[in-house]
Amino acid sequence: MVKKVKVGIVGLGRLGRQHAENLAFRIPNCELTAVCSVIEAEITEIQEKWQIPYGYTSYDEMLTNKELDAIFIASPSGFHCDQIIKALDAGFHVFSEKPLGLYLEEALEVQKAVEKHADKVFMLGFMRRYDRSYAAAKQKIENGDIGEPTLIRCYGLDPASQMDNFLKFAKANYSGGLFLDMSVHDFDLARWYMGTEAQEVWAIGGAYSRPEFEDIQDAETGAAMVRFENNAIGIFVAGRNSAHGYHIETEIIGTKGSIRIGTLPERDQIVLMQENGAVKECYDGFLERFEQAFSSEVEEFAHCILEGKKPDVTVHDGVESTRLGYACKKSFETRQLVNIQAEQLVKN
Ligand SMILES: NC(=O)c1ccc[n+]([C@@H]2O[C@H](COP(=O)([O-])OP(=O)(O)OC[C@H]3O[C@@H](n4cnc5c(N)ncnc54)[C@H](O)[C@@H]3O)[C@@H](O)[C@H]2O)c1
Numbered sequence: 602m603v604k605k606v607k608v609g610i611v612g613l614g615r616l617g618r619q620h621a622e623n624l625a626f627r628i629p630n631c632e633l634t635a636v637c638s639v640i641e642a643e644i645t646e647i648q649e650k651w652q653i654p655y656g657y658t659s660y661d662e663m664l665t666n667k668e669l670d671a672i673f674i675a676s677p678s679g680f681h682c683d684q685i686i687k688a689l690d691a692g693f694h695v696f697s698e699k700p701l702g703l704y705l706e707e708a709l710e711v712q713k714a715v716e717k718h719a720d721k722v723f724m725l726g727f728m729r730r731y732d733r734s735y736a737a738a739k740q741k742i743e744n745g746d747i748g749e750p751t752l753i754r755c756y757g758l759d760p761a762s763q764m765d766n767f768l769k770f771a772k773a774n775y776s777g778g779l780f781l782d783m784s785v786h787d788f789d790l791a792r793w794y795m796g797t798e799a800q801e802v803w804a805i806g807g808a809y810s811r812p813e814f815e816d817i818q819d820a821e822t823g824a825a826m827v828r829f830e831n832n833a834i835g836i837f838v839a840g841r842n843s844a845h846g847y848h849i850e851t852e853i854i855g856t857k858g859s860i861r862i863g864t865l866p867e868r869d870q871i872v873l874m875q876e877n878g879a880v881k882e883c884y885d886g887f888l889e890r891f892e893q894a895f896s897s898e899v900e901e902f903a904h905c906i907l908e909g910k911k912p913d914v915t916v917h918d919g920v921e922s923t924r925l926g927y928a929c930k931k932s933f934e935t936r937q938l939v940n941i942q943a944e945q946l947v948k949n
Contacts, residue, residue, distance in 0.1 A: 606903045609635030610673040613643040617675030630903040637663045664691040682707040686714045694722040696902045700785045701919030703777040708923040715916040722905045724912040725919045727789045732894035734862050747855030752834040755787035756850040758843035779820045780929035783839040788922040797831040803938045804929040825929045846883030
């Protein structure tokens with residue numbers, strides 16, 4: 602019988618619960634063995650419903666469970682670095698949700714820990730790389746189908762229907778701000794597709810329909826313009842007020858052609874035709890749009906553990922995307938152009 606990877610997950614919220622369900626029922630090489638959250642009701646509900654043997658309100662206590670092979674981190678972003686380092690030090694393979702960290706200093710500490718525990722698999726949840734369309738686009742770029750990539754344009758828009766929910770928890774569950782929370786996926790894609798690092802960024806944004814974003818020093822909608830080391834251009838738009846739904850769109854323009862992914866965020870093949878015209882419904886959130894990618898990335902994590910391989914998404918990808926995300930935050934806050942490689946991007 603094939604060995605299964607026994608996983609303990611921390612964080613059972615919007616995304617953690619879905620990861621837990623995938624680990625329990627959809628990833629053939631994994632077994633959900635322990636669940637951990639600060640909310641006891643989330644633990645008991647899942648343990649009873651899915652017959653999960655171990656439940657913890659203390660993360661440190663879960664790390665003493667030697668039946669586990671791997672720790673899966675889906676807690677709020679501010680906890681990732683500390684929880685990754687603790688899990689690696691306790692001898693586990695680790696999967697962490699994005700972003701790696703909210704600050705460059707802590708992300709670099711994680712890099713050291715991953716390098717120290719080189720026999721362990723560490724993977725970061727940049728799941729878009731495992732989405733069929735994004736993976737096919739990468740293949741086409743590598744085949745030379747669009748020549749040299751010169752510009753990447755990314756839209757990451759969350760549905761307006763989720764804005765109240767976001768604002769309710771924004772202070773307690775500090776996300777790192779619009780660029781580190783949302784555009785970080787796009788920064789990873791840009792580095793992956795363009796094969797270069799960001800050099801300079803200018804980021805702007807504001808609170809347009811909800812002034813509460815100013816109270817939490819964040820932008821409701823923002824845009825960042827990046828110059829990469831090889832002189833390629835990046836344009837990153839992020840927002841939390843998309844009326845039509847969850848809209849993730851990417852365009853890569855090359856010297857011989859271009860590729861667009863997700864131009865219309867249509868959820869299915871249906872066109873509803875009525876007296877007001879023809880309507881195509883859009884995705885309502887990340888779980889629906891990236892359902893396949895959320896499973897495929899975890900399958901890859903399990904394969905890496907069982908076959909002694911390393912995943913394509915590395916801790917270095919986590920560090921560099923955090924570096925760019927933090928530079929955007931700094932540029933947005935100071936209204937200045939930020940030279941990413943030259944400036945000290947330290948916590949203020
Ligand atoms: N890949 C993606 O597209 C994507 C989408 C959404 C969220 N995320 C990431 O996933 C993470 C979780 O986001 P979410 O929206 O599910 O958050 P959430 O607030 O809905 O859930 C957080 C969970 O963590 C638990 N928790 C909080 N503090 C804890 C602690 N100290 N120890 C243990 N558990 C703790 C909470 O009880 C809850 O179960 C974030 O880092 C976010 O950036 C990624």
